[in-house]
Amino acid sequence: MSSYVKKCPECESINLFINKEKGEVICKDCGLVVEDKLVDFEQEWREFDSEQAERKRRTGAPMSYTQYDQGLGTEVGQKLDLYKLDNKERNKFFRLRKWQYRISTAIERNLKLALAELKRVSSYLKLPKSVEEESARIYTLAVQRGLVRGRSMESVVAGSLYAACRRHEVPRTLDEISEASGIEKKEIGRTYRFITRELGISILPSNPADYIARFSSALKLSAETQSRSIEILEQAQKAELTSGRGPTGIAAAALYVSALIHGEKRTQREVADVAGVTEVTIRNRYKELLEQLDLEKEIKKTKRKRKDD
DNA sequence: AAGACGAAAGTGGTTGA
């Protein structure tokens, strides 16, 4: 149940108009833009240096979603150079200030707690700052839409993190996030799907290659093995071995084969543990890889070499 | 004895009527 704003906070009117093209919800009675981040909340400009950033950022205030009040303080815009902004921008500020009072207590308290939790989990997983920031933004949106109701705060945090990881192509498995946050995998998956659907965030299916680097270092494999496994993955994609399969399983199998070829054998068990799948899955993927990609020769070659030593 | 292999039954999630 999506329960985002249904009443205009300004005049209590329920006569709201949804402009899908602009992704805005506008109150027909007083003209207030009730919600303007409906679909596209990417910033549409890029900043190459601080000077450009100054010019292009619309509010000028350094803003961080990892601060519960978004770095704005309780009194929004009090000391900013408001005269530099045109009317529209100024109105935006006044609205923000009003909102700050209106929605302050409940949401702020929630955010404060949640973002602390988010930072904790994020640093536990050693996630890059950009991902932390993104997930904080997702969480903030989720709270504003009332998506947290009926769910535990922690699970929504975990879901936001997972979504942010996927978006930034630094995938962590559900298991890892589950371990770090203490939320059940199932639950994270559920809230993840829920919030991405409700917020209209599109996620690319995760790419097995994104997992290789991490698995490979966990197994202490050489750089050659690692790059070879990426080649194998590419071939596998061409042979359409990857679609519909779990990306971690495929990554694990590619790494396993590659390790065999380079004479750095790891047991299926070891690889399976690192990748968070079972040996059986690795075996299945491994079998498919051998059948389709003609890798057996190379494995035998290194086996023979081994005997010579 | 440990690891690899494969069969069979079970689980959770997606899909399509």
Added chain:
DNA sequence: TCAACAACTTTCGTCTT
């Protein structure tokens, strides 16, 4: 909303090194 279905897991017995 329910049943069929695919991917993956668990478990266990057998074969290989």
